[in-house]
Amino acid sequence: MTKDVLAYIGLGSNLNDPVIQVTRALEALGTIEGTSILEASQFYTSPAMGGPVDQADYVNAVAALRTVLSPRNLLQQLQLLELSQGRKRGPRWGSRIIDLDILLYGDRIIDEKDFRVPHISLHQRAFVLIPLFEIAPDLIMPNHGKLSHLVDALDSDELELVRN
Ligand code: ROI
Numbered sequence: 001m002t003k004d005v006l007a008y009i010g011l012g013s014n015l016n017d018p019v020i021q022v023t024r025a026l027e028a029l030g031t032i033e034g035t036s037i038l039e040a041s042q043f044y045t046s047p048a049m050g051g052p053v054d055q056a057d058y059v060n061a062v063a064a065l066r067t068v069l070s071p072r073n074l075l076q077q078l079q080l081l082e083l084s085q086g087r088k089r090g091p092r093w094g095s096r097i098i099d100l101d102i103l104l105y106g107d108r109i110i111d112e113k114d115f116r117v118p119h120i121s122l123h124q125r126a127f128v129l130i131p132l133f134e135i136a137p138d139l140i141m142p143n144h145g146k147l148s149h150l151v152d153a154l155d156s157d158e159l160e161l162v163r164n
């Protein structure tokens with residue numbers, strides 16, 4: 001039997017109707033081979049944090065996946081989904097139609113130049129930590145310890161739930 005792993009994916013968009021983009025991407029995640037969605041957070045909106053200031057607000061969510069894919073293969077699939085949703089290469093931290101990041105892959109630590117898990121900025125981004133906490137409040141993360149401690153340390157009140 002192939003071993004499967006619990007992975008957490010961060011989704012974000014601030015272009016071309018972000019709620020629709022994040023919804024489409026969530027649906028697409030469930031179609032990746034060897035992968036199923038266990039849970040998804042609600043959608044949250046917030047101003048661009050940590051990038052150029054003249055950007056539209058983002059919509060973010062986090063999904064829990066069960067996958068038999070390796071971290072690299074999962075990353076490749078996410079990049080294909082980004083392209084199929086029309087993502088163009090732009091400036092670092094610039095606006096994007098869809099951004100799909102591997103936040104966590106089981107308790108694995110990956111430290112390669114172009115690929116780091118846990119995600120390099122996971123611990124300081126309210127738009128990742130709060131939706132992650134919604135679906136995994138008891139999570140203990142490699143490198144970072146208890147998710148609840150990171151959430152307690154956030155001083156951001158800029159995240160709002162998207163009301164449908
Ligand atoms: N800010 C928010 N609120 N949401 C994001 O998904 C996001 N992504 C980014 C930068 C530009 C750093 N800021 C963000 O890449």
